[in-house]
Amino acid sequence: MSDNATGSAAAERGLPPSEPGGVASFEEADRGPIRRMQEFLHRFPTSIPFIVLLIGVVIFSFAAPGKFLAPFNFSLILQQVTIIAILGVAQTLVILTAGIDLSVGVIMILASVVMGRTAVVYGVPVEIAFPLGLLAGLACGFVNGVIVTKLRLPPFIVTLGTWSIFGALNVWYSKSETIRQADVQETAPFLQWTGTIIKPYDFFSNTLGLDLVFLKGWVLNYGSVVMLIVAAVIWYVLNKTAFGRHVYASGDDPDAARLAGINTDRALIGVYALAGFICAIAAWVLIGRIGGVSPQAGQTANLDSITAVVIGGTSLFGGRGSIVGTLVGALIVGVFRNGLALSGLELLWQDFAVGVLIIVAVTIDQWIRKISS
């Protein structure tokens, strides 16, 4: 778990003390349950998304009885959030550096079009087309990183621009043409591999002869496995490598990081390039999920990924947050959308609920940050 709270001093700078009175007895009163909770949450910020997730599960178990609380339904939710969770991992990296990446969704689409169109329409072997797609994602991210660092422009503006640019390239390369599931299956089935269904119960009983009853009914796909691998690798990179430390430090206080001898530009370019690469992996999972390649898919993926990151407790001010939080954040959105849909509510109320979740998440983030003052 990466409840990384490396010195969030910069973000808290200038906030007034929250204790109202100067009398000692007041001080004692403030150490009540709320204050203790605030301290707990400050120490373990990732616990908030877990709590919200749990609350959501409990609510919808009652709101949609018999339908929501079933292994198969949870499997569905997991499949539904996989793409956004992977993009969320990319977004987390960028937001940890106090940046934002509005182009993650379009990088994913562009990469999926490069993979699919190159293989299916232009007949290039998938062994070349697939890495080409990954490379396209990496290149897009790299461009973002170079513009952010070398031209010293705010990431919001840079990625607002490249969102448009990559989108135009997508239309140009794809000719807005959809590639059918059957055509991908015929020429490049590898691209659909992420959509392959796994039944964990059957898997363990067939291979190891185990009768794991609690796995009955679960239906996953390799896309979910890819998501877990991506998250684990990035978690390791962030928490166990020098690069990861540099990322947190650059986001927390870039000046201090530079004074400490960190090449923040290199760290930033690395972050954006890595984010672009992860988006290309999301592209692979997307092709598995929809079977084909659709240049029109994923229009709102960039904002959805930011939503997952924010609800997962990562601070938009940089330097604080975690990959685990983002995964749970994506799951929360999935649970609320699925739960509300099964309860028979219209899509607009799902959007409403997600909006409320965002506001609540950021409010809690602000509240727990007051603690160190």
Add this chain to the structure above:
Amino acid sequence: MLKKLMLAASLLALSAAPVLADETIGLITKTETNPFFVKMREGAQAKAKELGVTLITAAGKYDGDNDGQVAAIENLIAAGAKGFAIVPSVSKAIVPTIQKARDAGLKVIVLDTPLDPMNAADATFATDNRKAGMLIGEWAKGTLGDKAKDARIVFLDLATNQPTVDFLRDQGFMQGFGIDVKDPNKIGDEDDPRICTHEISQGDQEKGRTAMENALQKCPDVNVVYTINEPAAAGAWEALKAVGKDDGSVLLVSIDGGCPGVKNVQAGTLGATSQQYPLKMAAMALEAIHTGKIPEIDPAVGFLDTGAQLITAKPVDGVPSISVEEGLKLCWG
């Protein structure tokens, strides 16, 4: 920022002006990217070449971008165009700007999505979306035969705000299937027990799959799925396949007639689709603006129907349809 944009826009308008020794005609679509509009633009470009006129194309940034279309019309007025064809993003909001253009002497032909009120344009060339829906509804009913009275139907619609095309197709399907639609311009007021659920697909493949997954949770016994368009149908098919319902137990129908969709009919994943003709719409509009001759329009209908044909490999008696091979010749995108 805004000033710069306006400057850029006026520069664009100026740079377009010198070309205007010749005749200029505009085409404004909802978006740049939707294959339906991409094809429409191709049809217009071919026709413009044939007629020897200059074509200026523009589009909104997204479906529902009224401001973008207003700016495009203003540019065309400034450029002294003879007229333009437009697929309005917001049927009511664009009307005053269209009036402004007509007052300035431009001929305006509306394509695909009628204005509200429809007679605010010189003419409207469109697919009869209700009829397109009725065709697949009748086909589904005929295919099911006696089982139609116990059908369990899932509807994958477009959006919660029910744009015209959404309710026309959805309600058309119901009428064709023999469901009492109550208000024919409103989705969701029906009480026929065969309707299991309406979900929103946003016409998107990925969201279509999610919508179908949720629908399957509510309606495990579904045997008919109506979809607003072919991308939504392709996504729904993936969801059906994942639970083993790709065995022919579910009839999947759609509307559009894009090439990927027609090929899916050929492959048997899509039972039937209603095809519409964007190239024809655009070509007819350019012709009409160029010659100044608006074709006769039946006042009872209010618009010129550019036609919709049912494409299926399994025709049903009494429901006119064309073969997959013919559909492939006429398909777009």
